[in-house]
Amino acid sequence: MKNDIIDVKNVTKCFGSKKVLDDLSFQVGQGSVFGLLGKNGSGKTTLIKSILGLVRPQHGNITTLGDDPWCFQESTKEKIGYVPQMDSLYPWLRIKEMVEYTASFYSRWNSNLVNELIEDWGLNPQDRIGTLSVGESQKVSIILSLGHEPELLVFDEPVASLDPFARRQFLKTLIEIITRRPCTIFFSTHITSDLERITDHVALLHQGKIMFCGELDELKTRGNLNLEEIFLEMTR
């Protein structure tokens, strides 16, 4: 479909004899806030990496922003913001330097937004990355993914290390972003959390297969269960 930002068709990925993604297909529509749920080891990170061209599946087709992830054009990469599960920051740089370094890769960079977020999120631009806590590093990674105002935001376990207060700030920032401009958000999580407040679509990944993919409201109405209950029920 034309309006699909991510289109995954019959994708299979094996590491050795282990099948991590098993002939799975799903789409993410433009403007949706899409949650990928799954237990530890269910294949979430492999799926995200496949969508971004960081891992190459053996079978199937993936289209992200209308482009083939394995040979993304520069212009497509500029439209994507990605926060990996393990941060890829340089511990010897100060936050300020890390921001400048990241900004230099992009033709467009919203310094005002980045500086505002650094302040709002209680970070000191002069601090060295190496001295930050896991949660603070995660905040920096998130802020860096927003600077070039991407059309597609991909977060791998974005709230895992954030405290409840930081999670609220993160949510608030995402809401501001989706209110201001068209943006699709795709995130993975093993915990059902406050992200549920803004999620409109979910996919449940279990043993490399998609158990459910659709509107969260539909899923709730069907079973009268909350996401955590549904998740436990489906992955039992």
Added chain:
Amino acid sequence: MDAKPTKTKFHFQISASSGVPIYRQIMDQIKIQIATQPWDPEQFLPSVRQIAEDLAINPMTVSKAYSLLEKEGVLEFDRGKGMRVKKISSSQKNFGERQKDVTPLLKEVIVKAHQLALKREDIFSLLEKLWREHPHEK
């Protein structure tokens, strides 16, 4: 309490971990507040963006609740101004239709009264009292 409330504020309490979709929770709360509070016909509901930011929920969810309430005839959209409570005059709905709207609520009251072993007279006198106290009556 303010004796003459001139402006009604809508309050929402959202639970994301509930089995009830968030848009449903908003719809129900708007309906209850319209039914139980004095509202000024000129008064508008908060904007989609404002509710989304206040409650930390997706703006699309608020839009969905608003447009469904508009379809149900509870709210009306005033171009350029926003959403407001729709005033239903007796001319728009006939007596039978209005009675039909209120019947399921009354049936619920009867069921609940039986459960709580309340008598018919108890309910009538309570309704009488609440009716008199309701701001629309003043």
